[in-house]
Amino acid sequence: MNTSTSKNSISPYIRFTREEWSDLRTITPLTLTEEDLENLQGINERLSFDEVSDIYLPLSRLLNLYVQATQELYNATNTFLGKHAEKVPYIIGIAGSVAVGKSTTARILQALLSRWPNHPKVDLVTTDGFLFPNAILEQRGIMKRKGFPESYDIKRLIRFLSDVKSGSRKVMAPVYSHLSYDILTDQMQVIEQPDILIVEGLNVLQIPKDEQLRPAPRVFVSDFFDFSIYVDADEKNISNWYIERFKVLRETAFKNPKSYFHRYASLTDEQAVNTAKEIWQEINAVNLQYNILPTRFRADLILEKGLKHRVQKVMLRKL
Numbered sequence: 001m002n003t004s005t006s007k008n009s010i011s012p013y014i015r016f017t018r019e020e021w022s023d024l025r026t027i028t029p030l031t032l033t034e035e036d037l038e039n040l041q042g043i044n045e046r047l048s049f050d051e052v053s054d055i056y057l058p059l060s061r062l063l064n065l066y067v068q069a070t071q072e073l074y075n076a077t078n079t080f081l082g083k084h085a086e087k088v089p090y091i092i093g094i095a096g097s098v099a100v101g102k103s104t105t106a107r108i109l110q111a112l113l114s115r116w117p118n119h120p121k122v123d124l125v126t127t128d129g130f131l132f133p134n135a136i137l138e139q140r141g142i143m144k145r146k147g148f149p150e151s152y153d154i155k156r157l158i159r160f161l162s163d164v165k166s167g168s169r170k171v172m173a174p175v176y177s178h179l180s181y182d183i184l185t186d187q188m189q190v191i192e193q194p195d196i197l198i199v200e201g202l203n204v205l206q207i208p209k210d211e212q213l214r215p216a217p218r219v220f221v222s223d224f225f226d227f228s229i230y231v232d233a234d235e236k237n238i239s240n241w242y243i244e245r246f247k248v249l250r251e252t253a254f255k256n257p258k259s260y261f262h263r264y265a266s267l268t269d270e271q272a273v274n275t276a277k278e279i280w281q282e283i284n285a286v287n288l289q290y291n292i293l294p295t296r297f298r299a300d301l302i303l304e305k306g307l308k309h310r311v312q313k314v315m316l317r318k319l
């Protein structure tokens with residue numbers, strides 16, 4: 001294959017430039033129409049046709065082949081065992097910093113993957129729902145550590161994934177509201193045997209920190225993934241995206257009197273930028289450096305974004 005592999009043969013990854021990766025779309029059977037793009041722009045209006053067809057369409061084809069191969073392997077086991085087992089969802093994990101675009105990537109893939117006939121039902125959960133409720137975070141004095149490993153109920157997330165992978169017909173996931181900045185006590189997301197489940201969150205490739213100290217056998221979130229993706233970008237770009245998003249939220253969601261951050265709605269442009277910068281520096285940049293970035297090379301695929309969220313490089317783990 002004419003990719004950059006030869007330059008870096010000891011890397012566990014095959015590296016593709018944007019051009020090398022996008023060339024692969026010519027062997028992708030599905031194409032996109034303007035109408036498909038319009039629908040995808042419901043996810044993000046700044047999403048360009050080129051970005052979807054050059055990057056996400058080939059990625060959906062790769063995943064389609066992987067899902068198909070896993071489904072065949074699963075059928076082979078059942079034939080051998082002479083039984084008809086429950087359908088087990090293929091699970092894809094998506095990791096990366098706050099504001100790097102994990103949920104946008106997840107929603108684009110959800111839309112594209114659901115167009116393939118052998119896996120039409122694609123569900124999406126975010127690990128936000130597995131944050132401890134504010135009452136617990138307050139009690140533990142970690143309200144300013146939202147997104148850090150200690151802010152998540154990892155046992156609950158592992159139980160959820162284990163139930164999904166055991167073929168349970170109905171599995172409930174808790175729901176987080178960015179409006180109230182807390183877990184919703186009166187809502188649950190129901191997962192009913194999708195063909196694919198995408199699990200998106202900054203912590204999905206993390207292993208407990210004390211693992212080196214107590215190497216007892218443990219189960220990690222990523223043990224349940226059939227495939228994982230890390231969305232990567234320079235910190236400078238991510239912090240700009242965070243600040244930009246904060247400015248948009250000030251004009252939209254924060255205006256709602258029910259918003260936990262309603263007080264930010266009245267900030268001037270300059271104050272909003274300064275507030276977003278402070279939150280970024282104190283919380284999200286620290287989390288990125290210490291807890292998220294170190295998980296990057298556990299991913300099966302790394303999407304490296306440049307300015308304006310344009311993917312510049314793709315790295316695919318060699319099998």
Ligand SMILES: Nc1ncnc2c1ncn2[C@@H]1O[C@H](COP(=O)(O)OP(=O)(O)OP(=O)(O)O)[C@@H](O)[C@H]1O
Binds near residue numbers: 046048098202
């Ligand atoms: N492919 C893209 N093209 C253009 N803009 C994008 C793209 N992906 C994300 N964005 C923008 O970047 C910002 C962050 O995206 P998103 O909310 O998807 O990030 P996230 O990683 O899920 O964040 P969080 O961890 O805070 O939930 C948003 O303002 C979004 O509109």
Ligand SMILES: CC(C)(CO)[C@@H](O)C(=O)NCCC(=O)O
Binds near residue numbers: 283
């Ligand atoms: C809920 C998380 C942790 C992850 O999505 C994040 O959006 C968050 O709220 N972080 C805390 C700091 C901040 O408000 O950006």
